[in-house]
Amino acid sequence: MREPALIRMLPDGRRMHLHDGPIDLILEANGGPHAVSAAYEAAARRFVSILDELCDELPLLRQPARITSECARGVVARRMFAAVEPYCKDCFITPMAAVAGSVAEEILEAMTAVADLDRAYVNNGGDIAVHLGDRQSYKIGMVERPEHPSLFGHLEITSVDPVRGIATSGWRGRSFSLGIADAVTVLADCAAAADAAATVIANAVNLPDHSGVTRVPAREISPDSDLGERLVTRGVEPLSQLEIGTAIDSGVRSATLLRERGLIHSAALCLQKCVRVLPSFSTKSERNGREGFSGPSAPEFHAELELSGRTDPHA
Amino acid sequence: MPDVFPPDTVRCDACPVLCYIKRGHAGACDRYANVEGQLVRVDPHILLDRAKSQGTPLVPFLEREGDWDGKIMKGRETFVTAIGAGTTYPDYKPAPFIVSSEVEGVDMVTVVTEGIFSYCGVKLKIDTDRHLGPERNLVRAQGEPVGHVTTAEYGSQMLSLGGVHHLTGGSKSEGRVTCETLLELCNGKEVELTIDEGAGVRVAAGKPPVVNGQREERMRVGCGSATIGMFAKQWFGKVDDVVVVDDHITGVLSEHQAGKLLGVRETGIAIHGRRSTPGRYFQVAEPGTGWGGTNISDPLAILKPFKPKFAWPHLRLLMVSTTGEQFAYYELDEALRPVEKELPEALKESVGRIRENCEPALTTVLFMGGAGGSLRAGVTENPVKLTDSVKRKLTRVTCGGASAYIWPGGGITFMVDVTRMPENAFGYVPTPALVAPIEFTLKKNDYALLGGHMDYVRTLGDVLKEKERQRQVVSHVQNPWPLKPFTGSSES
Numbered sequence: 001m002r003e004p005a006l007i008r009m010l011p012d013g014r015r016m017h018l019h020d021g022p023i024d025l026i027l028e029a030n031g032g033p034h035a036v037s038a039a040y041e042a043a044a045r046r047f048v049s050i051l052d053e054l055c056d057e058l059p060l061l062r063q064p065a066r067i068t069s070e071c072a073r074g075v076v077a078r079r080m081f082a083a084v085e086p087y088c089k090d091c092f093i094t095p096m097a098a099v100a101g102s103v104a105e106e107i108l109e110a111m112t113a114v115a116d117l118d119r120a121y122v123n124n125g126g127d128i129a130v131h132l133g134d135r136q137s138y139k140i141g142m143v144e145r146p147e148h149p150s151l152f153g154h155l156e157i158t159s160v161d162p163v164r165g166i167a168t169s170g171w172r173g174r175s176f177s178l179g180i181a182d183a184v185t186v187l188a189d190c191a192a193a194a195d196a197a198a199t200v201i202a203n204a205v206n207l208p209d210h211s212g213v214t215r216v217p218a219r220e221i222s223p224d225s226d227l228g229e230r231l232v233t234r235g236v237e238p239l240s241q242l243e244i245g246t247a248i249d250s251g252v253r254s255a256t257l258l259r260e261r262g263l264i265h266s267a268a269l270c271l272q273k274c275v276r277v278l279p280s281f282s283t284k285s286e287r288n289g290r291e292g293f294s295g296p297s298a299p300e301f302h303a304e305l306e307l308s309g310r311t312d313p314h315a
Numbered sequence: 316m317p318d319v320f321p322p323d324t325v326r327c328d329a330c331p332v333l334c335y336i337k338r339g340h341a342g343a344c345d346r347y348a349n350v351e352g353q354l355v356r357v358d359p360h361i362l363l364d365r366a367k368s369q370g371t372p373l374v375p376f377l378e379r380e381g382d383w384d385g386k387i388m389k390g391r392e393t394f395v396t397a398i399g400a401g402t403t404y405p406d407y408k409p410a411p412f413i414v415s416s417e418v419e420g421v422d423m424v425t426v427v428t429e430g431i432f433s434y435c436g437v438k439l440k441i442d443t444d445r446h447l448g449p450e451r452n453l454v455r456a457q458g459e460p461v462g463h464v465t466t467a468e469y470g471s472q473m474l475s476l477g478g479v480h481h482l483t484g485g486s487k488s489e490g491r492v493t494c495e496t497l498l499e500l501c502n503g504k505e506v507e508l509t510i511d512e513g514a515g516v517r518v519a520a521g522k523p524p525v526v527n528g529q530r531e532e533r534m535r536v537g538c539g540s541a542t543i544g545m546f547a548k549q550w551f552g553k554v555d556d557v558v559v560v561d562d563h564i565t566g567v568l569s570e571h572q573a574g575k576l577l578g579v580r581e582t583g584i585a586i587h588g589r590r591s592t593p594g595r596y597f598q599v600a601e602p603g604t605g606w607g608g609t610n611i612s613d614p615l616a617i618l619k620p621f622k623p624k625f626a627w628p629h630l631r632l633l634m635v636s637t638t639g640e641q642f643a644y645y646e647l648d649e650a651l652r653p654v655e656k657e658l659p660e661a662l663k664e665s666v667g668r669i670r671e672n673c674e675p676a677l678t679t680v681l682f683m684g685g686a687g688g689s690l691r692a693g694v695t696e697n698p699v700k701l702t703d704s705v706k707r708k709l710t711r712v713t714c715g716g717a718s719a720y721i722w723p724g725g726g727i728t729f730m731v732d733v734t735r736m737p738e739n740a741f742g743y744v745p746t747p748a749l750v751a752p753i754e755f756t757l758k759k760n761d762y763a764l765l766g767g768h769m770d771y772v773r774t775l776g777d778v779l780k781e782k783e784r785q786r787q788v789v790s791h792v793q794n795p796w797p798l799k800p801f802t803g804s805s806e807s
Binding site for chain 1: 324328329330331332333334335336337340342343344345504
């Protein structure tokens, strides 16, 4: 039987928690008190129908994406199609690869449409849509495994950076991955784009036919998975430094290509304690030393990532 | 969509994604899983924390005072609840968690399991005098019968919902809607019910009921007759007669014993209905949702004409309901017809006091269920000994840490106030049946004596290591701490 959507403030009184079926969002807005409450109300209003809208076209959204994105009816579904379209010629991808980021983006847009906010974020299980007003910034911490929340890096994005979406994907996350990355975190223009790109790059971090990687057809675990009979990663034995390097190299090549195509701004790849970061390509950010990833510290977003407790590589 | 699934794949209907879930796996949300072919909610396992948090005093003051050991704060104590623990069904195997801990120098064991209850239901106490429907009539949710109106109690209407006949004895959709209604009520959600030949109500545990769209604010102070008794002195001298309109017993001051004792002058007032004893009338109107639980909106409708033999012009009459929510003040004209006037200041206080003395009207929800064979077998190899131990108060039964009332007689049939339990403590299986947490706490040596699964006893510290799926919540302030050792013993 249908459980009603959960809409509540977290005990800290600042952040809002929205939950419906597999969707679990933590969001926060900063600004004047009226603006913040108007934004929260708008978020809740928009949220209650999102899952139904998506489920209305679920069979379509589980099909491999083609160039004909107009066939999707829902706004969120169209965001998903748009986010995966750049990849659909080169590899297997379904709109579901961008579902989490697209939902986050949709809610954030509902909030910023009604209120003038200093800054806001919507975190959908690690896929985060960000709004930054003038001279605002966010610090974001990254964890490699949700159940062991130790930071492998942090980053800061400011209002002058083009980044408004962050997403993480990996085989340890809640959803399936074709690759072996523990976590790939991507910065992009928007959350849906980051979500799709993180999925693609995490799939590329791989050692095909390696005996230490346990793979299972997706439908053996989840009969209605959009990945069908494709083999998804269920376990990775400890790898040699050489193997780790080979797998990460493959991911970095994929990420570099995406960056050259303007699909992402940066990416951090993590496999068995080895972290590789794409140097930021934005000259402005390089000059200011702001955008892009750096070593561990204690950033503000740590709690959010820990709280959501999961990455979402391919919902 | 795939066409062929292994036989024990289940389809989850908790959200519109409608995941197909294979045995041993979870759905897209990670909150529902297929356990042994049954759809089961796998929310985090809830542990109760006795320590204080967020500045709320959690341990009742007196209890603290009695055994205060001089330290600022007692050590943190944790009780493992059955919420999210899993179940033994359908196999006869030890309960998912059998936890030992030392409490105040005594070794205690808590057997923790989620029970699947097809024999279960809820008893609703709805604080209202409004007539909700004739006794024994069906109560429906979404048009399906889910229970019936049962014996009314003082100031409250009672509904009995659920039970095995609605859950599994009727049509498939009757069972599904019954299960859904019970689950929502037990988890504190609002439910809309209609009663055959009666009212529509919206009810949620611990919240005021809404009857035919109208929110019930207060319980009546007493029946109409009792109200006369309580307030006669305050009315004496300020008004010539008072009628307290009540569907149960309407009271009349000038005829009532209390009025007679004060020497209130006879007014000859005549009331429709059946006179029980002087000043007390049954059935002054039909039951309804108007004044005092009757169907009237104009109180004069229950009065017969005043007679010149007793009544007099300018006679002052107050009519009021048992909650003080409705009232009207009249004076008789020269033809002895009542004319409504503004309530004089001197009477406002008494009407206000009736209202003040009415407690807030609430809906309360008690879950009632019986612990069956497989559940008891999960506790001991000899289930009847568990029943015996519970009856002798050697074993304490709690539901999510809330104390349960054990019905006397055979079996372990219990009732628990759902508002005392942590939020979303209940789940369901599509059988349909409810999943409720149940914990049995007893001394370790008593557990051994009743044939407990001693090989499966784990220490609290060991259980606490499994942090990943656990969530600590704070114990309800009014619940006795479930681990407090008993004074009794079985060595007799």
